[in-house]
Amino acid sequence: MEKYAVYVPRLIKRKEKFAPGHRACIGCGEALAVRLAFKALDNNIVVANATGCMEIVASQIPYTTWHVPWIHTLFENTAAVASGIEAGYKAMKRKGVQVPDNVKVIAMAGDGGTSDIGLQALSGALERGHDFVYLCFDNEAYMNTGVQRSSATPYGAVTTTSPAGKNSIGQFSWKKNMPEIAAAHNIPYVATACHSYPFDLMDKVAKAASIPGPAYVHILSVCPTGWRSPTDTVVKLGRLAVETGIFPLYEVENGQYKMSIELPKLKPVKDYLKQQGRFRHLSDDIIAKIQERVEIEYQKLVEKAENGSKRAKRKSKTGAAKIST
Amino acid sequence: MTTRVGIEVSIALADAVKMANADVIAAYPITPQTHIVEHLAELVANGELDAEYIPVESEHSAMSACVGSASVGARTFTATAGQGLELMHEVLYIPSAMRLPIVMAVANRALSSPLSVWGDHSDMMAVRDTGWIQIVVENGQQAMDNILCAFRIAEDKRVLLPVMVHLDGFNLTHVVEPIVFPEQSDVDKFLPAYNYPLPLNPDRPVAMGDFAPPVIFTEAKWAQEVVLRDSKDIILECWNEFGKTFGRQYFPVERYHSDGAKVLLLTVGSFGETAMVAIDKMRAEGNDVGQIRLRLWRPFPFEELRQAVKDADILIVLDRAISFGGPGGVVASEVKAALYNLDKKPRIVSYVAGLGGRDITVAAFEAIIKNGIEIARTGSENEYEIYGVRG
Ligand SMILES: Cc1ncc(C[n+]2csc(CCOP(=O)(O)OP(=O)(O)O)c2C)c(N)n1
Ligand code: SF4
Ligand SMILES: [Mg+2]
Numbered sequence: 097m098e099k100y101a102v103y104v105p106r107l108i109k110r111k112e113k114f115a116p117g118h119r120a121c122i123g124c125g126e127a128l129a130v131r132l133a134f135k136a137l138d139n140n141i142v143v144a145n146a147t148g149c150m151e152i153v154a155s156q157i158p159y160t161t162w163h164v165p166w167i168h169t170l171f172e173n174t175a176a177v178a179s180g181i182e183a184g185y186k187a188m189k190r191k192g193v194q195v196p197d198n199v200k201v202i203a204m205a206g207d208g209g210t211s212d213i214g215l216q217a218l219s220g221a222l223e224r225g226h227d228f229v230y231l232c233f234d235n236e237a238y239m240n241t242g243v244q245r246s247s248a249t250p251y252g253a254v255t256t257t258s259p260a261g262k263n264s265i266g267q268f269s270w271k272k273n274m275p276e277i278a279a280a281h282n283i284p285y286v287a288t289a290c291h292s293y294p295f296d297l298m299d300k301v302a303k304a305a306s307i308p309g310p311a312y313v314h315i316l317s318v319c320p321t322g323w324r325s326p327t328d329t330v331v332k333l334g335r336l337a338v339e340t341g342i343f344p345l346y347e348v349e350n351g352q353y354k355m356s357i358e359l360p361k362l363k364p365v366k367d368y369l370k371q372q373g374r375f376r377h378l379s380d381d382i383i384a385k386i387q388e389r390v391e392i393e394y395q396k397l398v399e400k401a402e403n404g405s406k407r408a409k410r411k412s413k414t415g416a417a418k419i420s421t
Numbered sequence: 422m423t424t425r426v427g428i429e430v431s432i433a434l435a436d437a438v439k440m441a442n443a444d445v446i447a448a449y450p451i452t453p454q455t456h457i458v459e460h461l462a463e464l465v466a467n468g469e470l471d472a473e474y475i476p477v478e479s480e481h482s483a484m485s486a487c488v489g490s491a492s493v494g495a496r497t498f499t500a501t502a503g504q505g506l507e508l509m510h511e512v513l514y515i516p517s518a519m520r521l522p523i524v525m526a527v528a529n530r531a532l533s534s535p536l537s538v539w540g541d542h543s544d545m546m547a548v549r550d551t552g553w554i555q556i557v558v559e560n561g562q563q564a565m566d567n568i569l570c571a572f573r574i575a576e577d578k579r580v581l582l583p584v585m586v587h588l589d590g591f592n593l594t595h596v597v598e599p600i601v602f603p604e605q606s607d608v609d610k611f612l613p614a615y616n617y618p619l620p621l622n623p624d625r626p627v628a629m630g631d632f633a634p635p636v637i638f639t640e641a642k643w644a645q646e647v648v649l650r651d652s653k654d655i656i657l658e659c660w661n662e663f664g665k666t667f668g669r670q671y672f673p674v675e676r677y678h679s680d681g682a683k684v685l686l687l688t689v690g691s692f693g694e695t696a697m698v699a700i701d702k703m704r705a706e707g708n709d710v711g712q713i714r715l716r717l718w719r720p721f722p723f724e725e726l727r728q729a730v731k732d733a734d735i736l737i738v739l740d741r742a743i744s745f746g747g748p749g750g751v752v753a754s755e756v757k758a759a760l761y762n763l764d765k766k767p768r769i770v771s772y773v774a775g776l777g778g779r780d781i782t783v784a785a786f787e788a789i790i791k792n793g794i795e796i797a798r799t800g801s802e803n804e805y806e807i808y809g810v811r812g
Contacts, residue, residue, distance in 0.1 A: 142621045144489065155631035157641075165621040167492055168630035169485065169515045176482035180447060180489020180497075181621065183473035187444040188495050191471055193614075195493070196623050217485065220478030 103294070110135040111163075118161040120153040123327025125318030125334060126233045127153065129291040130204070133231055133315065136298035137305055139164060140198060144178045146205030146214060147171035149240045149319075150233060172213035175221035175230060178203035182226045200305050201228040207248035208238045211274045222281040222310045229304045229311045232274060235319035243322040247272040250342070251389070252382055253374045255322070260377045270389065278312035279348045285311040286348040287356075291318070292334025296345060296356055303347075316343045324373020336368040341394035346401065352408060353400040365390055423667075425601045430561035431456035431594045433602075434500075434526055437568035439470040440608045441524075444495035447475035447486035451505040452538040453590035454528040458500055480505035484512035484523075491521035491583075492629060494617035496572065499523065502590055503530030506544045510551075516583040517552030518645055519629055522575030522617075523583040525553075526568065528590040529690065529741075531777040539778020540590035542689065542741040545718070546751040552645055554584040554652055555718040559691045561598035564588045566669055569603070569612060574659050576615045580652045587718070589691040591778065603667055611666050653720045673722030674729045675714040678704060682711030685733045685767065686790055689715045689752055690741065692781050699786035710790060715752065723759050730760065736767040737793035740805075741775040749773055749805025768797040771805035785809065 113134040120127035130150055143166040145151045151168045154161035169177055178201045188195045203221075205214055210232040218230060237255045238244040245258040249267045254260050258267040279286045285307045289297040297315065304311035316337055318330045325333060337343040340363045345356035365387045369375040378386075428436075435457050438446070446465070448458040464470040473490075477483045483499050491497045501509060506527055516523050529545055531537040545555070554574060558564045564586065571584040588594060619627055633641055653673070664670030677697055679685055688696050693714040700712045713729045715722075730736055740750025748754045753771035760766040770793040775781045781789075789808055796806065 140623045142493070142623065152632060155628060157631045157633045157637050160628040160631060162628055163626060165623055165626045166628045167489070167621055168632075169488055169519075170511060173481060173485035173512065176477060176485035177489040177492075179475055179477070179482070180445065180486035180491075181493050182489075183445050183447070183475050183486065184490030184493040184495030184497070187471070187473040187490075188493070191444065193444075193494075199623055216478060217482045220482055223478075224475065 113137070113139070113163045114154065115161050115163060117159075118153045120149065121321045123320045123330045125291050125320070125330045126150060126235050128330070129233055129297065129315045129317040132291055132294050132297050133301045133313075134164075136301040137200070137202065140196060141200045141202050142181050143167070144174050144181060144201065144203045146174040146209035147240070148206035148209050149235070150204065150206070152240055171209055173217050174203045174205045174209060174214060175218040178228045178230070179221045179224065179226045182228050201226070202231065202305070203228055204231040204233065206239070207232060207234040207236060207274070208246040210234075211248045211272045211277075212246050219281065222278060222283050222312065225309055227308050227310070229301070229313065231301070232312070232314045233317045234274070234314060235317045235322060236271070237319070237322050239319050239322045248274060251386060252378050254377065255374070265382060266374070266377065275312070275314045275348070278314070281310070282351065283310040283312060284308070284350055287312075288314045288316070288343065288345050290316040290334040290338060290343060290345065292331045293338065293345060300347065322374070324376075325371055329371060333368065333371060336363065336371070339363045340365045340368045341390050342368060344394055344397055346397060352404040353397065354404070355398065355401045362391065362394065423601050423603055425599055427597055427599050428561070429456060429595065429597050430564055430588065430600075432460050433561055433565045433600045434568055434588070435460035435464065436602070437565045438498050439464050440603070440605055441569055441572045441612055442496065443470070443472050443498040445473045445475065445487070445490035445497045446499060447477050447483045447490065447497070448499045449477050449480045449483045449501070449505060451480070451502050453530060453540070453594045454500045454502040454505070454526070456594060457526055457528070480508040481512060484509040487523045488512065488515050488519070488521060491516060491523050491617075492519070492621050494615070494620035496576075496615050497523045498525070500526040500528065502528040503532055503544045506548060507532060510548065513548055513551040513553065515630070517649075518641070520581040520648070521583060522581050524568065524571045524575055525583065525585050526564075527585050527587045528594045529587055530590040537777035538590070540592055541776045541778070545587050546742045546744070548585070549719070549751065552582070552649060553719060554580075554582050554649070554656065555587060556584065557587045557690050557716060557718055558593070559693050559714065561593065561596070561600045562669065563671070564593065565600055566663060566667065567671070569608060570659050570663055570671070573612050574652065574656050577655050577659070578618060580648065580655050582649060582652060587690065592691045607666055611663065650720050653717070653722065656717065671716055672725070673717035674725040675716050676729055677712040677714070679711035679713050679729055681732050682709055683733060684708070684710045684735045684790065684794055685730060685737070686710065686712045686786070687715065687736060687738045687752070687756065688712065689718070689739070692739070692741070692775055695781060695783055696739075696786045699783045699790065702783065703787060703790065721755060721759065726756065726759055727763065730767055731765070733767040735770065735794055735797040737770045737772060737790060739775075739789065740771065740773045743773055743776070753805065770796050772808055773805055774808035779809070781808070
């Protein structure tokens with residue numbers, strides 16, 4: 097709040113593409129993230145949206161929240177639809193058909209639409225190198241259908257299909273590392289972001305759109321309904337996810353890892369977990385196990401970033417980077 | 422001047438797509454469709470066809486990419502068969518509801534299990550209700566001609582629906598036939614440049630694929646039904662125009678010695694040509710038999726069918742797919758439904774044969790017709806007959 101005067105003018109000067117009036121829940125972090133992401137883009141875009149909360153809350157015949165051309169078809173095929181849009185424009189442009197110049201295709205889906213059912217279509221589109229941006233809005237479950245687990249649901253979290261019980265601690269598997277999977281396609285740009293770091297998010301989305309070829313931005317989006325957390329803690333939870341190292345913010349540009357925020361000391365994961373109903377049942381043992389895992393994963397990432405910057409320095413010393421001139 | 426060449430049907434079909442100057446092809450290989458998409462990839466690679474070829478990672482994505490490219494107004498083609506068509510199934514309903522004029526060739530193939538790469542019509546029947554216009558061809562010339570017609574019909578502003586052209590896997594896709602190639606200039610006149618009325622375009626934003634609450638869903642579906650039904654007039658118009666330009670005319674129900682014949686055989690697809698030989702033979706032997714062939718599967722040609730069978734006492738319908746636990750053949754049940762309320766109608770005998778690539782020879786057709794006549798007279802306990810099954 098003390099930074100209100102700094103933040104607000106920077107945010108509101110950009111035109112809304114995801115207009116008010118949609119039917120997302122109170123305090124929906126995903127809607128906030130979508131709104132911010134699209135503020136970072138200009139109007140020369142076409143949006144392909146997967147089935148999920150953001151599609152349902154923003155469209156209902158005869159209304160739409162979208163001020164830019166938008167298409168929804170199915171749950172798992174958004175990256176493929178985006179491939180077709182991109183190819184269609186490319187072919188028509190080359191053949192002299194009157195179409196707008198430099199249209200950027202933006203595909204968007206939830207964590208389920210991305211890391212589960214849509215993974216194959218996404219992998220295909222990334223591998224083929226279409227010029228598009230893929231935004232994954234990760235609220236860590238299938239929220240639209242009533243909070244069922246996805247492969248992006250974190251270990252221990254309760255959802256309707258990963259309930260805690262005598263024989264279950266909730267989600268039994270560790271969160272699938274989707275940004276790493278995207279990065280493994282050797283695409284020019286991968287980044288993680290969160291609505292609680294609005295300018296970082298907007299910068300990354302803008303950068304993703306400015307780079308030719310496929311770009312992937314994975315955006316943690318707090319869902320108070322599914323996370324069983326108070327609606328006024330959405331921004332705070334996003335920050336805690338980052339500050340605990342649970343959801344690190346970083347970029348992978350042409351294979352080079354770069355941490356977006358320096359965190360000299362991670363906050364305890366307990367600070368984050370204890371504020372959400374979905375983790376309420378976790379014992380100290382389990383929390384310690386999560387703490388350990390988070391630290392290991394975070395360290396791996398930091399090392400990748402450090403190795404990357406060392407490599408970059410070596411390269412500039414030997415002049416290898418200049419070979420192409 | 423047109424040229425007549427001996428050429429594999431798949432290659433000619435792909436050449437028709439080239440002559441139609443498609444902008445985007447998104448396809449995934451599956452036997453027996455492969456030669457079509459391989460040749461298209463080659464045409465694009467050689468610069469003979471200026472198009473984007475998207476080598477997608479599945480048929481689900483093939484049709485999804487087609488939806489994407491058609492939604493921005495690009496002329497779009499794909500081809501598939503059997504399992505591929507089934508993997509696309511969910512996506513097929515999208516372009517017909519969104520009024521996106523995609524053209525697809527289906528190299529008809531049986532469905533697993535057991536695996537069979539060979540032809541029958543199980544795939545065609547499984548996508549009956551997807552809202553596509555569906556044309557069935559019987560030889561290579563018809564395949565080539567109807568690909569050109571398909572684009573024109575699909576893109577007509579009164580239609581704007583996707584069109585499937587069904588051709589039998591192997592029996593058509595892999596045979597070499599003499600095919601007359603049209604002149605490019607005539608094709609260009611017949612199929613002018615395409616201009617989709619409401620594409621996704623940042624200059625004029627539209628939303629496609631919003632969700633519909635119950636208060637509007639029925640209306641949306643009814644609108645789709647009306648436009649598909651009404652498309653028949655435009656299909657006829659197109660076939661007429663094609664006839665005038667290229668000298669070959671097509672009809673929703675094709676007749677062969679059917680006028681006045683008391684016994685009729687109805688076929689769908691390439692086996693109809695073998696059946697014609699059987700009909701010739703039986704007629705020469707003094708039998709009053711004729712044949713009708715279904716060219717237009719959707720929209721279903723009710724009037725043309727009723728007209729074609731009005732003098733017949735017996736109608737034997739040959740299906741190349743089983744509707745398990747049901748009335749046998751899907752075509753037979755549709756034909757029954759179309760004729761049921763008529764005062765005067767033929768007795769209908771449903772036959773299933775030619776599954777998974779099994780041939781139906783001239784002798785087999787003779788047997789089917791003779792047995793069919795017998796069954797029509799004596800009646801049968803079976804809902805349908807299956808020809809040539811062992812055990
Ligand atoms: C093929 C298919 N399977 C299942 C569904 C049901 N479904 C619709 S949205 C959804 C979950 C969406 O989850 P996610 O992608 O994470 O988006 P969110 O709603 O959480 O934003 C599911 C399971 C569907 N529409 N299509
Ligand atoms: S369920 Fe969650 S993601 Fe969906 S609209 Fe509500 S708060 Fe947003
Ligand atoms: Mg989700």
